[in-house]
Amino acid sequence: MQVSTTDLIRDQIEYYRSRSSEYDEWFYRIGRYDRGQELNDRWFAEVAIVQKALREIGQVNQVLELASGTGIWTEQLLQIGAKIEAIDASAETIAINQNKLNSDKVAYRHQDIFAWEPEREYDLVFFSFWLSHVPPDLLQSFLKKVYLATRKGGQIFAIDSRNDPTSRAKDHSPNRQDGIYQARKLNDGREFKIAKIYYQPDELQNLFVNAGFTGDVRVTENYFIYARGWKST
Template sequence: MTDEILAEQVDYYRRRAGEYDATAYGDVEAARPLIARLVAQLRPAGRVLEIACGTGLWTEALAGLAETVTAIDTAPEAMAIARDRVPAANVAFEVADVFSWNPGTRFDVIFFSAWLSHVPEDRFDQFWRSLRGLLVEGGRVLFIDEHVDESGKEVFVAGREEIVERRLNDGSTFRVVKNFVDPDRLEPRLAALGWDCAIHRATDRWVRGEASPID
């Protein structure tokens, strides 16, 4: 996986920020109750780190349950929307690249929605090692992502099974990493890396997962 593809992925989400909610969720007001329900099922509490917070719809749900939320994203355009959406005093936003970010603190919970599938295969192990270093003892990683059954909706780049082509409303195209979640594959893979993980179907489209380091 080249840095060029990851840079293109960041550029895509920066440019998509203004149209993200409409293209990802359609009716935002209708999506909010579902998001709140899925987050509540995961039981986030204490000091929460949210990776790839985007426009803040999931941050909004986290803020009502967590003691504090630190929300990071590489796209300042999306974060500006998130800041306006979630002005809660217990939420702090920071533009940061999770692959190089070092907060100097640890969290009770790490949460991400629709982010794990954007982690390249060649950075997967490193990513999960870094998460372990960001958790307190007894901490948990919680995630929501798209089930592998949804892969048919993407246009994969020829010869690049984890690279898809995305198109914005203005017609511009970008290459983006997309590794859909296959629970039967992901659970044993994380077990081999020292994580106890359980993944459940949350909706027709999404799965929800919880992972804890194995001592």
């Protein structure tokens, strides 16, 4: 059954609040996400490729991280950013992020990304594993806000998932629901319905060009798609 965008956003926020304490298990291949040595090594090798691409941006002053989560990529941004503003809709993930990094270079804001409006411009706007969760009817308005938050000559960097079944939990259902939706299960068995859209490189390229950025979209062999873009006007 189709769900309203408002209900979907509410459920997604609740899902990531409830998942906050176990989110890192996905990234670090623990528990239900442990796929064995060979696949785990493949995963981390591809993570390293994306991390290297992010570091190639070099040093920047002001960074905005949208949907900052538990700090996995905030930690990477600390290597290149003098100041980071991290926004997330989950107070639980913000607390984990803050306790993990304990850095005075990071300022946190608890806010629904869809309700966020840019109040200033940044040298770099970054979001990871977020664009795939933006419902199609909110995509253009979100990218417009990203454009407004990026200074002229500034950059964006986005990371997201490719549709490889071994990137997900071993008990994750392979069946998609209602096109853009997926059912996601927590360790305790609770299930939530979320939006999950897997973009192809040409689709992502067109999205950023239409939003006012020039850019370069790349993929790793199995798991990740990532884009670096520039705002020229």
